[in-house]
Amino acid sequence: MTALFLAGQGPGSSGQAGRLPVRLVYATSITQAHIFEAGEGFVLKQFMRENPEIEVVARQIPFSEYDTQILLSVRGGSAPDAGRVNHSTIRSWAGAGYLMALDDLVARSGAITPSDYYQGFWQVCLVGGRQYALPLTTDCRVLFCNRELFERAGCRIPRTWAELAEAAARIHRPAERIYGIAMPSDTEWGAAYDVVGNFLVANGGQLLSPDGRQATAWSDPAAREAFTFACDLVTRHRVCPPGMAGLNGTVVEALFVQNRLGMMMSGPWARANFEALRPGFAWGRDYTVATIPAGPSGSGSGSAQGGWLVAGFSATRHPQAVARLLEYLSRPESLARIAAVECLPPRRAAAAREPFEDSFYAVFLEQLATARPPLALVPQLPNVARMIQRAYQRVVAGSAGADEALIWLERRLNENILR
Amino acid sequence: MSQATRQAREARAGLLLSLPAAAVIGLLFVLPVAYELVISLYRSRVYEEHNPFVGLANYTWLFRGGDLAAATANTLIWTVGSVVGQGLVGILLAVVLMQPLPGRALFRTLLLCTWIMPAVVVGVVWRWIFDPVSGVINGVLGWWGLPAADWLGSSTTAMGCCILANVWRGIPFWLLMVSARLQAVPAELYDAAAVDGAGVWLRFRHVTLPQIRGIVVLCATLSFIWTFNAFDMIYALTRGGPDIATTTVPLLIYEAGLRNGHLGEAAAASILFLAAMAAVIGIFVRRSLGRQEEV
Amino acid sequence: MRRAGRAILGFYLPLAVIGLPMLFPLYWLASSSLKTRGEAFAVRPTWYPHAPTLEGYRGVFGGTFVHAVQTSLIVAGVTSVLSVAAALCGGYALARLRFPFRRTCGAMLLFTQLFPAAAILIPLYLFWSRIGMHGTYTALIVTYLAQAVPITTWLVKGYVETIPIETEQQAWIDGAGRFRASVEVVLPLAGPAVGATGLLAFVGAWNEFVFALALTGTDPRKKTLPVAMVDFMGQHGIEWGQLMAAAVIATVPAIVLFFLAQRFFVHGLTAGAVKG
Numbered sequence: 009m010t011a012l013f014l015a016g017q018g019p020g021s022s023g024q025a026g027r028l029p030v031r032l033v034y035a036t037s038i039t040q041a042h043i044f045e046a047g048e049g050f051v052l053k054q055f056m057r058e059n060p061e062i063e064v065v066a067r068q069i070p071f072s073e074y075d076t077q078i079l080l081s082v083r084g085g086s087a088p089d090a091g092r093v094n095h096s097t098i099r100s101w102a103g104a105g106y107l108m109a110l111d112d113l114v115a116r117s118g119a120i121t122p123s124d125y126y127q128g129f130w131q132v133c134l135v136g137g138r139q140y141a142l143p144l145t146t147d148c149r150v151l152f153c154n155r156e157l158f159e160r161a162g163c164r165i166p167r168t169w170a171e172l173a174e175a176a177a178r179i180h181r182p183a184e185r186i187y188g189i190a191m192p193s194d195t196e197w198g199a200a201y202d203v204v205g206n207f208l209v210a211n212g213g214q215l216l217s218p219d220g221r222q223a224t225a226w227s228d229p230a231a232r233e234a235f236t237f238a239c240d241l242v243t244r245h246r247v248c249p250p251g252m253a254g255l256n257g258t259v260v261e262a263l264f265v266q267n268r269l270g271m272m273m274s275g276p277w278a279r280a281n282f283e284a285l286r287p288g289f290a291w292g293r294d295y296t297v298a299t300i301p302a303g304p305s306g307s308g309s310g311s312a313q314g315g316w317l318v319a320g321f322s323a324t325r326h327p328q329a330v331a332r333l334l335e336y337l338s339r340p341e342s343l344a345r346i347a348a349v350e351c352l353p354p355r356r357a358a359a360a361r362e363p364f365e366d367s368f369y370a371v372f373l374e375q376l377a378t379a380r381p382p383l384a385l386v387p388q389l390p391n392v393a394r395m396i397q398r399a400y401q402r403v404v405a406g407s408a409g410a411d412e413a414l415i416w417l418e419r420r421l422n423e424n425i426l427r
Numbered sequence: 428m429s430q431a432t433r434q435a436r437e438a439r440a441g442l443l444l445s446l447p448a449a450a451v452i453g454l455l456f457v458l459p460v461a462y463e464l465v466i467s468l469y470r471s472r473v474y475e476e477h478n479p480f481v482g483l484a485n486y487t488w489l490f491r492g493g494d495l496a497a498a499t500a501n502t503l504i505w506t507v508g509s510v511v512g513q514g515l516v517g518i519l520l521a522v523v524l525m526q527p528l529p530g531r532a533l534f535r536t537l538l539l540c541t542w543i544m545p546a547v548v549v550g551v552v553w554r555w556i557f558d559p560v561s562g563v564i565n566g567v568l569g570w571w572g573l574p575a576a577d578w579l580g581s582s583t584t585a586m587g588c589c590i591l592a593n594v595w596r597g598i599p600f601w602l603l604m605v606s607a608r609l610q611a612v613p614a615e616l617y618d619a620a621a622v623d624g625a626g627v628w629l630r631f632r633h634v635t636l637p638q639i640r641g642i643v644v645l646c647a648t649l650s651f652i653w654t655f656n657a658f659d660m661i662y663a664l665t666r667g668g669p670d671i672a673t674t675t676v677p678l679l680i681y682e683a684g685l686r687n688g689h690l691g692e693a694a695a696a697s698i699l700f701l702a703a704m705a706a707v708i709g710i711f712v713r714r715s716l717g718r719q720e721e722v
Numbered sequence: 723m724r725r726a727g728r729a730i731l732g733f734y735l736p737l738a739v740i741g742l743p744m745l746f747p748l749y750w751l752a753s754s755s756l757k758t759r760g761e762a763f764a765v766r767p768t769w770y771p772h773a774p775t776l777e778g779y780r781g782v783f784g785g786t787f788v789h790a791v792q793t794s795l796i797v798a799g800v801t802s803v804l805s806v807a808a809a810l811c812g813g814y815a816l817a818r819l820r821f822p823f824r825r826t827c828g829a830m831l832l833f834t835q836l837f838p839a840a841a842i843l844i845p846l847y848l849f850w851s852r853i854g855m856h857g858t859y860t861a862l863i864v865t866y867l868a869q870a871v872p873i874t875t876w877l878v879k880g881y882v883e884t885i886p887i888e889t890e891q892q893a894w895i896d897g898a899g900r901f902r903a904s905v906e907v908v909l910p911l912a913g914p915a916v917g918a919t920g921l922l923a924f925v926g927a928w929n930e931f932v933f934a935l936a937l938t939g940t941d942p943r944k945k946t947l948p949v950a951m952v953d954f955m956g957q958h959g960i961e962w963g964q965l966m967a968a969a970v971i972a973t974v975p976a977i978v979l980f981f982l983a984q985r986f987f988v989h990g991l992t993a994g995a996v997k998g
Contacts (some may be wrong), residue, residue, distance in 0.1 A: 085849035251559030253580030262763035
């Protein structure tokens with residue numbers, strides 16, 4: 009291994025190969041100290057201990073600025089050597105030539121077994137048939153049910169959309185500030201993934217054609233149905249709290265832990281957030297989780313999937329060291345650690361480890377099998393997500409009906425965005 | 428010393444004093460403008476390697492988008508509302524705080540404090556204050572038995588709330604500038620007016636107002652430009668929503684262009700935007716520096 | 723008694739009516755920094771922390787935040803001093819002297835304000851990267867100067883114009899050289915201008931985010947406060963306690979500065995009165 013490494017040292021490295029440490033810059037979107045130190049920080053330290061000739065410096069960039077900052081640094085000549093890539097931007101960056109091809113690494117590595125990964129997410133890493141990233145973390149959303157409110161209203165865990173609406177209606181008592189169901193909608197990602205996305209996938213609907221060149225928001229009946237249902241929860245069934253046009257995630261979680269919200273759809277990070285809001289609010293006793301009910305046109309449950317990939321940047325001067333690092337990060341132990349606080353690991357071997365053996369995660373892992381990103385991963389994805397948020401806001405704020413909004417959305421996407 | 432020599436010396440002194448600043452700034456200004464101009468003529472997508480020349484296509488696209496008219500209207504409301512609000516309250520506070528009464532330094536210090544948080548944080552805090560579920564405003568309304576409202580989620584109130592937050596943030600700027608100017612107003616002017624029997628309002632109108640006119644115009648221009656360009660606060664408050672009720676031109680540029688790597692379109696919008704603002708500045712500079720020739 | 727009545731009406735009442743609502747969000751910020759997250763997001767907001775906690779502050783001090791305070795002080799302080807110096811020169815020139823391209827200079831100064839930061843970010847970033855100064859304090863300070871100097875220059879110009887030219891001419895006649903006379907006359911009266919523009923430049927640099935993130939944000943030891951604060955906003959939730967605590971801590975140096983700067987404002991008044 010060391011010989012391979014030494015042989016791979018190019019002219020860009022300093023003097024005596026193998027003597028002075030190779031310095032890699034690793035970019036991540038995790039800026040919160042406690043999460044980083046428990047996850048990537050820990051794994052990177054371990055890596056450095058086992059590979060003393062490689063020094064890894066983490067570059068922590070806030071999530072909201074991540075893509076812009078990486079783009080800037082690549083164009084400015086100070087690109088990181090390796091780092092996270094969002095599942096929504098890999099096509100764009102691979103297309104622009106920023107990422108290293110990893111086919112060789114995958115072929116010869118013993119630690120990376122493609123079949124062990126959840127296949128949907130593995131495919132995300134392939135662009136034009138070549139491998140440009142490795143899955144790092146993934147997530148999906150499930151239905152959280154507040155036990156006290158469910159018992160009080162005498163509801164069962166809903167298994168269809170009709171049951172969902174009914175349960176929410178039974179729980180909803182706005183005069184007492186108790187609400188039926190809510191999802192965070194203050195960002196475009198919240199609207200696209202948490203609000204509309206879950207229903208889309210659970211109904212088998214597609215807002216964009218698979219090749220990403222056409223919008224089918226209106227043309228696809230399943231998509232139409234899903235979007236309409238998401239809007240109806242607010243406008244017709246009226247089972248949501250006020251402010252669904254831009255409801256903040258912490259507010260949704262706070263309502264839930266105060267036993268004022270019957271249901272919410274969120275991901276594995278909710279557990280840590282609940283703990284911060286109300287220590288002792290426990291899974292099993294105070295709330296349960298269930299897979300998202302299948303829609304009328306859906307073939308089974310479905311959920312919006314997101315997640316992060318890890319890649320090497322093509323501008324790096326130490327491709328061998330980067331390959332080493334990527335391989336180390338893909339070991340089940342590493343992946344389990346990195347995903348532990350907020351997400352799920354992208355491979356089964358990691359999901360079999362602590363803390364994912366906890367039965368809290370059983371439903372998530374079950375849901376993961378039927379989860380996929382709610383939209384085709386086009387380069388203009390942030391803009392598409394924003395358009396979906398706008399369409400949703402139009403209906404929720406009362407200026408348009410769901411049908412109108414969908415027609416507008418499809419037209420806009422086709423004319424303006426997907427050019 | 429002859430007139431000609433004096434003028435020549437004056438000219439040299441003037442150039443010497445202002446040239447370094449103007450040069451550095453010119454460089455840092457000319458560079459970006461040139462860059463944006465060039466980029467705006469190409470189909471420049473981050474994720475595409477091939478950047479063909481497309482001429483004015485990026486400019487026409489912006490007009491076809493359909494959002495430009497609404498964004499421009501929003502921007503004008505946002506800007507004028509903010510500047511007028513900040514200006515009125517700021518001037519009032521500056522005048523009130525001219526009185527050497529106990530607690531003045533403390534008040535001035537405290538009132539300046541709303542200025543010293545980054546726009547992002549201000550946006551996040553005000554978003555929380557306006558929150559329909561756990562926000563203070565609805566909490567207070569509920570306390571008094573009034574119904575709660577979705578302040579940032581309703582197209583009628585969203586912009587007003589953004590303006591309120593911006594006025595809150597910008598008052599200290601006016602307070603500071605007008606206060607500094609008022610300090611230099613000779614006390615004799617006020618005494619003379621008082622002797623003539625002028626009351627508070629007349630003293631304000633005939634002594635204070637003319638004195639602060641210059642600084643008010645300058646502050647208004649600066650404030651106008653800054654508010655026009657402001658991005659972080661609205662983005663943190665509403666993301667430009669609901670729909671595009673609070674989308675101003677900078678947000679449009681960000682969304683339409685920078686957000687998904689459509690650099691060509693973003694550059695074209697920036698150039699158009701720059702041209703419009705340059706006209707405003709041109710007018711101001713002509714008036715302000717033109718008059719000065721008489722000195 | 724009537725004087726006291728008028729003081730209340732003309733001073734304390736307007737300050738209470740306007741000032742209290744203005745200060746309320748700051749109070750909200752401070753009290754939220756001492757609340758547990760659960761209490762902060764309770765459906766019925768509490769006016770003061772019922773169970774005060776320092777967990778927010780503890781979280782903030784655990785990280786690199788203290789460095790950020792130091793960095794911001796350095797960057798904003800240097801920007802402030804240098805821009806006041808440049809402004810005094812340039813502002814006087816624009817106000818008093820006639821020289822070719824005077825109007826162009828003035829216009830160019832203001833034109834720099836036209837671009838939103840995001841629009842010039844890329845070219846500026848490329849510029850600093852190409853000359854190898856990416857990630858330095860200097861790059862950030864020069865960028866801030868480019869933003870601050872135009873404004874401060876115009877403001878000083880405005881203040882200089884309010885000083886009657888006769889005062890200066892009197893000093894020239896009294897025998898002092900042109901330059902020395904102007905300095906001795908203008909500088910003392912420029913106290914408020916210096917204070918105001920210095921504060922303006924300071925606050926501008928203190929609050930700025932976009933360039934700070936792009937130019938020095940990736941180095942944990944060189945982050946400024948706004949960048950450090952955004953670090954508390956994660957993908958799946960904001961660390962509210964820490965963010966509020968950070969915001970409170972960030973206002974402290976500025977408050978101290980404001981308080982100290984008050985003396986500039988008193989100075990000008992007395993100097994003006996002496997001349998008569």
